Amino acid sequence: MSKSPEPRLAQREELALLPRIEARAAERLHGHPAARIFAASLTDRQLFEQAWQQGMLWVIASGHELAGYLMAGVLGADFHIQQMDVAPEHGRKGLGRALLRHALEQGRARGHQRAVLSTLSDVAWNAPFYASEGFREWPAQDWSAEMREVMAAETAAGFPMELRLAMQRALE
Structure with a gap:
């Protein structure tokens, strides 16, 4: 029986791999009103670097290949899930769920009361x-x-705000 992949902190040399995962994940939005915005606003390398330095960037592998990541930060007093992507070929295997649960536990361990x-x-x-992980519309x-x-900032970037929402969840 094979062991399920475990999320872990990203290593510095892996930062260069994350934009490709993000771009591949954005391809799944083809035909969606926000697809063009996502394709044009991929995460800046400096943001990955900053999250990595803060210990707020986790990755997960499938086999020997990096399959996804979650980047978080602090927004006021809240633990902020900034970006999470799983490469499409690794989707529907529970990797995103594992990343999210791991990150939420880290947010809780850091003393945050809420994730947003x-x-x-x-x-x-x-x-x-x-929503399946306990988040509710904010x-x-x-x-x-x-x-x-x-x-x-999302409005200024051109996101279709009628399709955007903020969500929150208690970290207990």
């Missing part, structure tokens, strides 16, 4: 996936100042 994120409402591996009137800034 922004995502697409109409894509099965986005909002419905996060109404705009209740957003923190920091989440308002995130959503304003």
Whole structure:
């Protein structure tokens, strides 16, 4: 019986592999109103570097190949899931779920009371996936100042905001 892949902190030399995973994952949005925006706004290498330096960048492998990553940060007092991608050929194997659960445990261990994120409402591996892990829609009137800034930046980038939503979940 083979052991399930375990998320772990990224190694510096792996940072160069993450943009390809992100670009491959974005290809799954072909035909979606946000596809062009995602393709044009891939994560800057400096953001990966910063998350890595803060110990907030986890990866997961499938066999000997890096299959996905999750990058987090701090947004006000909250643990912020900034970006999570799994290469399409490694999808539907529980790797994203393993990454998310691992990251949430790390956020809890760091003393955060809540995890937050922004995502697409109409894509099965986005909002419905996060809802299956205990995240709930975070109404705009209740957003923190920091989440308002995130959503304003997404608006400025051209995301179809009628399809975006913020979500939150307690870290107990």
